[in-house]
Amino acid sequence: MARGHIVVAGAGGNTGSHLLPHLARMPGVARITLVDPDIYERANLAVQNIESGDVGEPKVVAQAARLRRIRPDLDVAAIQERIENAPRGLLRCDLFVSCLDSKAARQHLNEIAWRMGGTPWVDCGVLGSQNLVRVNAYAPSQESPCLECSWDDGEYAILEQEYLCGADSGAFPSMASSALGALAASLTAIQVAKILSGDADASVLSRQVVLDAEHHVVQVTAERRNPNCRFDHGIWAVEPWISPPEATTLAQAVGALGSVRVEGHRFVSGLVCPGCGRRENGLRLNRPLARCAACNRRMASDGFGARECLDSTLASEYRGLTLAQVGLRAGDIVSSGERHRLLVEAA
Numbered sequence: 622m623a624r625g626h627i628v629v630a631g632a633g634g635n636t637g638s639h640l641l642p643h644l645a646r647m648p649g650v651a652r653i654t655l656v657d658p659d660i661y662e663r664a665n666l667a668v669q670n671i672e673s674g675d676v677g678e679p680k681v682v683a684q685a686a687r688l689r690r691i692r693p694d695l696d697v698a699a700i701q702e703r704i705e706n707a708p709r710g711l712l713r714c715d716l717f718v719s720c721l722d723s724k725a726a727r728q729h730l731n732e733i734a735w736r737m738g739g740t741p742w743v744d745c746g747v748l749g750s751q752n753l754v755r756v757n758a759y760a761p762s763q764e765s766p767c768l769e770c771s772w773d774d775g776e777y778a779i780l781e782q783e784y785l786c787g788a789d790s791g792a793f794p795s796m797a798s799s800a801l802g803a804l805a806a807s808l809t810a811i812q813v814a815k816i817l818s819g820d821a822d823a824s825v826l827s828r829q830v831v832l833d834a835e836h837h838v839v840q841v842t843a844e845r846r847n848p849n850c851r852f853d854h855g856i857w858a859v860e861p862w863i864s865p866p867e868a869t870t871l872a873q874a875v876g877a878l879g880s881v882r883v884e885g886h887r888f889v890s891g892l893v894c895p896g897c898g899r900r901e902n903g904l905r906l907n908r909p910l911a912r913c914a915a916c917n918r919r920m921a922s923d924g925f926g927a928r929e930c931l932d933s934t935l936a937s938e939y940r941g942l943t944l945a946q947v948g949l950r951a952g953d954i955v956s957s958g959e960r961h962r963l964l965v966e967a968a
């Protein structure tokens with residue numbers, strides 16, 4: 622079935638855990654890819670659709686097993702990763718669903734949905750303190766509204782705050798009940814079914830639905846394209862580039878393509894541990910960086926020598942490194958100027 626692959630970002634959360642069984646039961650869905658970096662904790666039992674045996678398991682692993690129990694013929698892939706760090710080539714699909722609770726992560730998914738051929742995406746959220754449920758849907762094009770079209774300076778200030786608080790604590794706790802998460806999940810699943818069946822007019826594409834369970838009111842708002850939107854709304858044509866990351870040196874890659882860039886990431890060369898101050902040198906894609914060998918904290922860039930793009934000016938000490946050694950993986954999209962290539966392991 623052509624329209625059957627759904628990627629769910631934030632698959633294990635308050636809404637995602639309630640949503641997945643609905644998706645698995647849709648006849649038009651042949652494949653589900655789960656993306657979520659977290660592990661289930663005991664506190665999650667109170668609001669998420671999980672069981673005590675799931676505590677301690679990666680969320681994507683527990684949910685993938687559950688989906689296979691519901692429907693053994695369903696093709697399920699689990700990526701235990703933040704959405705922005707997953708190789709984008711693994712995320713090619715017919716529909717994205719976001720159950721993310723961080724604004725920064727949703728901004729990344731908005732960009733990915735546009736870039737990856739213009740894939741529709743459904744975004745849902747809950748506001749526990751006011752018993753509110755929200756569903757938005759986007760149909761990427763140059764003219765259609767995106768997530769950022771409705772953002773004003775205040776929204777970007779909140780985003781800035783998330784980044785300042787650190788990548789690992791970006792999410793605001795929604796304090797929503799299990800019931801509210803399930804309500805958002807049901808509303809979202811109904812939209813997913815409409816979009817997959819091609820019934821765009823009946824869906825909330827380019828609109829927002831807010832269900833106020835406190836006052837029993839439903840509000841539907843049309844979104845519009847903001848000509849001053851900070852996102853460029855660019856949709857990419859991606860061509861394959863067969864070049865095993867373990868066997869391709871940076872010199873070869875730059876020689877073949879002219880330059881190498883991975884959108885959403887930078888190359889850093891000076892690493893420092895925020896815990897013990899240990900320093901390390903070596904060129905690396907910051908997606909995230911490895912952990913400190915001494916104290917196991919996540920290494921960070923020292924802020925010097927970071928670059929978006931590798932080209933012929935690359936220092937000779939780095940030219941012999943392979944793509945894999947600097948952190949590229951099969952499935953990554955490698956950009957050179959206006960051209961975008963999917964890094965493929967083998968023919």
Ligand SMILES: [Zn+2]
Pocket residue numbers: 766767768769770771847850851852854
């Ligand atoms: Zn926009």
Ligand SMILES: [Zn+2]
Pocket residue numbers: 894895896897898899913914915916917918
């Ligand atoms: Zn350290």
